[in-house]
Amino acid sequence: MIPHDSIVALATPSGAGAIAVIRISGQDAITIGNSVFKSINNKELTTQKTHTLHLGHIMDDSKTLDQVLVSIFKGPNSYTGENTIEISCHGSTYIQQQIIQLLLRKGCRMADPGEFTLRAFLNGKLDLSQAEAVADLITSDNEASHQIAMQQMRGGFSNEIAKLREELLNFASLIELELDFAEEDVEFADRTQFHELLNRIEFVLKRLIDSFAVGNVIKNGIPVAIVGEPNVGKSTLLNALLNEERAIVSEIAGTTRDTIEDELVIGGIGFRFIDTAGIRETEDLVESIGIRKTFEKIEQAQVVAFLFDSSEFKVSGLKLKVELEKIKNQFPLKPLIIIGNKADKLKEIEIKNLKSEIPEILLISAKEKLGVEDLKNRLLSFVNTGALRNNETIVTNTRHYDSLLKALEEITKVKYGLETNLSSDLMALDIKEALYQFGMITGQVTNDELLGNIFANFCIGK
Template sequence: MIPHDSIVALATPSGAGAIAVIRISGQDAITIGNSVFKSIKNKDLTTQKTHTLHLGHIMDASKTLDEVLVSIFKGPNSYTGENTIEISCHGSPYIQQQIIQLLLRKGCRMADPGEFTLRAFLNGKLDLSQAEAVADLISSDNEASHQIAMQQMRGGFSNEIAKLREELLNFASLIELELDFAEEDVEFADRTQFHELLYRIEFVLKRLIDSFAVGNVIKNGIPVAIVGEPNVGKSTLLNALLNEERAIVSEIAGTTRDTIEDELVIGGIGFRFIDTAGIRETEDVVESIGIRKTFEKIEQAQVVLYLFDSLKFKVQSSEYIIEIEKIKNQFPLKPLVVVINKIDLLSENEVLNIRKQFETLNVKLETISAKENIGVENLKNQLLSFVNTGALRNNETIITNTRHYDSLLKALDEIMKVKFGLETNLSSDLMALDIKEALYQFGTITGQVSNDELLGNIFANFCIGK
């Protein structure tokens, strides 16, 4: 059931600022707004055109609360599809609360989290995947996550799903028609075309499912663990990557006793760097806990930077190469970058000799001086190469939502059942059941199939004013 009462909320972040925007949406939104607004030109908001701005004052009886600008959006040509007004007032928290309390007394109620976007969905302004993309857009903190959210909010993903669902629905209708004429043994659905459609749907679903691995790390950031012995420059490297003094740097081994995390955007992709405690044998209880946490962070990381001191590596290279092999064997699926630090203390020939030793090892090698900021940009480019950004450059659809991923997996499972039934001449009535289930899973993505519990879970994570 679509609600028709009027809701109000602060649409800008709480706290003091230059301006704040208070949003009202509902059947009586403009009437309620007009009841507290006094135009400088004595305008009646209820008679004004949609998408217009009006200067005046918010009045509580004879008391002036603030000078404001009121924007009018008449349904269905508004974000929510309902009558909507937005009051741009000065950003004093006191003014904000006074205006909101006044509107509550005039008949509004406080909006629930995401209720404006929920109403946009219920009124057909957005489908469910587009509505979810609104939340992703608000929370995007790098170019890549912003690009993905914008593409999904414009309907890139839902259009692709809707097209597949429509084609499958057409064949489902023909299969159902065959059941109505079962006694006459006729086929309305061309089995060859149906097989081609199923193959195309399978291909698209697998591509979308595979994109989730990239989309998930783009949305949440790629965790990178910086590991190595104590005092090899891990904290200095973290500071060089972030271009700030984030970690304590000291000549004393074991200074970093806990993990330190911070984020950096490289080429539009978010990376979460984790500076860990140095790996060594120690009797210090606190340091031992830090070392144990280091291995936990390696487990969680998607990329491992193994840092070595160039002077120590020069005289103990064979021992260190054995250590590299151990890490490779312990974490075979994680990209490993060996980083030789402090190369400013070596000659050019010594650096070349280190590079030659790594020609037979199947690992990436970067030589840097974190202190002098030598080779740090090359290291950033190496990290960026681990991310498949080709899909972004080609503007392909990328999945970032776990709910969508789950529905796609279930839809693919049902499509494979339909495909198997077609290849084994399964009866039309049994095949129709699998087709209906596949259609159901497609529908859960775009909201053509939804329930109150699902909608409640999705919109509960929105901010109040959206």
């Protein structure tokens, strides 16, 4: 059931600022706004055109609370599809609270988290995947996640799903029609065309499912574990990457006792760097706990950056190779960058020998910040940004990913049934389940629990 009461919330971040925006939406939003607003030209908000701005004062009886600018959006031509006004007031927290409390007394209620976007969904202004993209857009903190959220909010993903669902629905209708004429033994659905459609749906679903591997790390940041023996410059490298003194640097081996994390945007992609405790045999209980956590962080990372002191390669080269093999064997599927630090201390012949021994090595000097840009480029090479450049649909939402997997499973069943001449009634059941999973993504199929879970994660004013 679509609510019609009027809700109010602060649409800008809480706290003091130059300007704050208070949003009201609902059937009586403009009437309520008019009851507290006195225009400098004595205009009545209720008689003004949609998408207009009006200067005046918010009045609590004879008391003036603030000079404001009021925006009017009449339904259905508004974000929520309802009558909506936005009050731009001065950013004092006192003024914000005074205006909101006044509006509550006039008949509004405080909006729940995400309730404005929920109403936009219920009123058909957005489908469910677009509504979820609104939350992703608000939380996007790099170019790539912003681009994906914008593409989904414009309906790129939902349009692709809706088209597949519509075509499948048409064939489902023909299959159902065959069931009504079962005694006549007729076929209304062209099996050859149906098989082609299923192949096309299967191809698209697999592409979308595969895109989640890229989309998920872009949305949440790509975790990179910086590992190696103590005192090889892991903390110095982290500081060089971040261009700030984030980690403690010391000549004492084992200084980093715990993992340190920070984020950096490289080429529009977010990376989460994890500076771990040095890997070595130790009797120190606290340090050994840190080393155990290091391996846990490697397990969680998408990329492993193994750092060693290149100036000590002559002495510790054999031990280094053993450590590298250990990581490769334990984590065979993780991209591994082998980084030789302190390369500024090497002679030309030593550099040549190192590259001969370890062809894939990347030589840097974290202290002098030499080779750091090469490392950033190497990290970017592990990210498939081709889909972003080509503006392809990328799945970032775990709920969508789950529904796509289930839809693909049902399509596979339908395809098998078609190839083995399964009866139409059994095939129709699998088609219905696939349609259900498509509908779960876009919101044609939904329930209060699902909506509650999705919109509970929104900010109050959105």
